[in-house]
Amino acid sequence: MNEVLSTAQMGEADRLAIAAGTPGSELMDKAGRAVADVVARRHKAGERVLALCGPGNNGGDGFVAARVLAGRGFRVRVALLGAREALRGDAAGAAALWSGAVEPASAADPAECDVIVDALFGAGLARDLDGEALALVERVNASGVPVVAVDVPSGVDGNTGAVRRAAIRAAETVTFFRPKPGHLLLPGRLRCGPVRIADIGIPDAVLATIRPACWANGTRLWRPAFRAPAPEGHKYGRGHALVLSGGAEGAGAARLAARGALRIGAGLVTIATPSDALALHAGRPDAVMLRRSDGPAGLAALLADRRRNAWVVGPAAGVGERTRELVAAALASGAHGVLDADALTSFEGASAELARALAARPGGAGQAIVLTPHEGEFGRLFKDSPPVASAGSKLERARAAAASLGAVVVLKGPDTVIAAPDGRAAINANGTPFLATAGSGDVLSGIVAGLLAQSVPAFEAACAGVWFHAEAGCAVGPGLIADDLPDALPKVLKAYFAEAGT
Numbered sequence: 001m002n003e004v005l006s007t008a009q010m011g012e013a014d015r016l017a018i019a020a021g022t023p024g025s026e027l028m029d030k031a032g033r034a035v036a037d038v039v040a041r042r043h044k045a046g047e048r049v050l051a052l053c054g055p056g057n058n059g060g061d062g063f064v065a066a067r068v069l070a071g072r073g074f075r076v077r078v079a080l081l082g083a084r085e086a087l088r089g090d091a092a093g094a095a096a097l098w099s100g101a102v103e104p105a106s107a108a109d110p111a112e113c114d115v116i117v118d119a120l121f122g123a124g125l126a127r128d129l130d131g132e133a134l135a136l137v138e139r140v141n142a143s144g145v146p147v148v149a150v151d152v153p154s155g156v157d158g159n160t161g162a163v164r165r166a167a168i169r170a171a172e173t174v175t176f177f178r179p180k181p182g183h184l185l186l187p188g189r190l191r192c193g194p195v196r197i198a199d200i201g202i203p204d205a206v207l208a209t210i211r212p213a214c215w216a217n218g219t220r221l222w223r224p225a226f227r228a229p230a231p232e233g234h235k236y237g238r239g240h241a242l243v244l245s246g247g248a249e250g251a252g253a254a255r256l257a258a259r260g261a262l263r264i265g266a267g268l269v270t271i272a273t274p275s276d277a278l279a280l281h282a283g284r285p286d287a288v289m290l291r292r293s294d295g296p297a298g299l300a301a302l303l304a305d306r307r308r309n310a311w312v313v314g315p316a317a318g319v320g321e322r323t324r325e326l327v328a329a330a331l332a333s334g335a336h337g338v339l340d341a342d343a344l345t346s347f348e349g350a351s352a353e354l355a356r357a358l359a360a361r362p363g364g365a366g367q368a369i370v371l372t373p374h375e376g377e378f379g380r381l382f383k384d385s386p387p388v389a390s391a392g393s394k395l396e397r398a399r400a401a402a403a404s405l406g407a408v409v410v411l412k413g414p415d416t417v418i419a420a421p422d423g424r425a426a427i428n429a430n431g432t433p434f435l436a437t438a439g440s441g442d443v444l445s446g447i448v449a450g451l452l453a454q455s456v457p458a459f460e461a462a463c464a465g466v467w468f469h470a471e472a473g474c475a476v477g478p479g480l481i482a483d484d485l486p487d488a489l490p491k492v493l494k495a496y497f498a499e500a501g502t
């Protein structure tokens with residue numbers, strides 16, 4: 001189910017498959033054949049293939065692909081980085097079955113072929129490229145010749161998506177069994193082209209031992225938690241989301257969030273507004289209710305009505321002590337909630353204080369709280385926590401943040417990561433660059449709150465919210481403004497409920 005495996009977990013999958021009776025040489029053979037199949041789908045027999053093989057098992061896959069393609073009538077040359085005698089194990093076995101010449105990689109001219117098989121480095125990439133490997137990757141990228149990458153484009157770190165000084169730009173990537181974080185996280189994802197996941201004979205049963213806790217975000221991950229409303233249901237059964245408005249200058253943000261919450265299906269939505277912004281909400285959608293709410297006491301009074309079961313605090317709330325008090329009041333209500341924007345920046349360098357407030361929430365883990373920082377907000381919030389701020393990849397940072405706060409963290413961007421305190425994480429990849437626009441995040445926080453109001457659990461609500469937001473963005477496409485996103489949701493929801501069979 002869309003599991004994403006770290007390179008260590010993938011190594012474990014290999015080992016378990018081998019222990020269960022499939023020799024490593026057979027896994028490598030299937031891997032190489034899968035690569036050859038992709039090349040053969042893109043190119044015709046007779047075309048020139050250059051297989052660039054590295055010193056490890058990734059290179060072994062390259063030798064297999066070369067042999068299979070030569071057998072299918074391609075004109076194949078093989079270039080090896082390193083000495084042939086230094087190859088070990090299955091890679092040495094695959095090289096022994098290659099009967100053609102092996103050129104030194106330093107002499108290979110990537111421009112002299114129609115397609116390149118990049119089998120230099122895969123899961124075993126251990127450091128930044130330098131020397132001959134660096135020069136070769138740069139020559140390949142400069143050649144403009146299409147590349148089919150084996151496992152990952154060489155130079156991309158499979159665990160983090162980082163480019164280790166330089167990396168192949170692939171036209172297509174063939175990976176095995178399950179995707180790795182580097183296929184989904186930026187910049188790695190942008191180097192992969194379309195990613196094909198080949199079955200190389202590793203049984204799915206190994207996942208029961210590996211117990212992966214990361215997924216590519218998609219409907220299968222949270223479909224059971226978000227169903228169409230029951231025919232006999234009424235609006236109170238679909239929850240009541242409250243969106244706290246900022247003052248006069250930021251009232252629009254609350255309206256965007258409120259529309260997001262309504263469109264995703266919250267039964268009722270109220271904007272709670274300070275007196276000075278009351279008049280500015282005259283143009284709100286008619287379906288959104290309006291209540292006056294001055295300061296933390298006003299917010300607490302509104303949330304004392306337990307039917308208001310989810311809230312959003314932060315969009316255009318203002319940065320400072322007052323907003324920290326509003327966050328405390330919202331948390332103390334026991335209702336589910338979303339902390340976004342100024343609610344996060346108000347805790348600049350004070351993540352420990354926010355963690356304490358979250359730990360004291362009366363509903364405990366059953367009170368679903370989702371934080372939705374973008375990279376800037378994340379960096380500001382965790383200034384006081386270098387272990388979180390510099391935990392490594394975006395996936396690791398989001399996980400560290402969720403664990404330290406005891407709440408679900410949505411670390412936004414083109415490769416949004418959603419992480420739960422228990423270690424579950426999802427990486428989102430269905431977005432569009434057009435979503436990077438003013439107010440887009442406000443709509444997202446409203447959508448997530450709307451899902452929380454409908455009793456979707458925190459991690460699932462965050463994953464689903466991010467996915468629906470991105471789908472809505474894709475449905476609108478070029479010219480998108482945040483106001484369009486809620487209105488794009490009905491079509492997206494219709495397709496989702498049809499697919500989900502509800």
Ligand SMILES: NC(=O)C1=CN([C@@H]2O[C@H](COP(=O)(O)OP(=O)(O)OC[C@H]3O[C@@H](n4cnc5c(N)ncnc54)[C@H](OP(=O)(O)O)[C@@H]3O)[C@@H](O)[C@H]2O)[C@@H](O)CC1
Pocket residue numbers: 014024025027028029031032054055056057058059060061090120121122123124125126127128129130133150151152176200
């Ligand atoms: N049965 C299996 O296991 C299966 C595995 N499969 C395939 O195996 C791949 C993983 O193989 P792998 O573990 O051998 O690692 P791999 O990516 O070839 O690289 C290691 C070599 O690169 C070297 N090296 C590293 N970084 C470097 C750098 N910056 N610059 C220069 N050199 C560098 C490193 O050298 P060292 O660090 O030892 O000095 C070592 O020699 C996986 O991606 C998949 O394609 C499939 O066939 C399915 C079955």
Ligand SMILES: [K+]
Pocket residue numbers: 058118119120121122149150151152153154
């Ligand atoms: K590779």
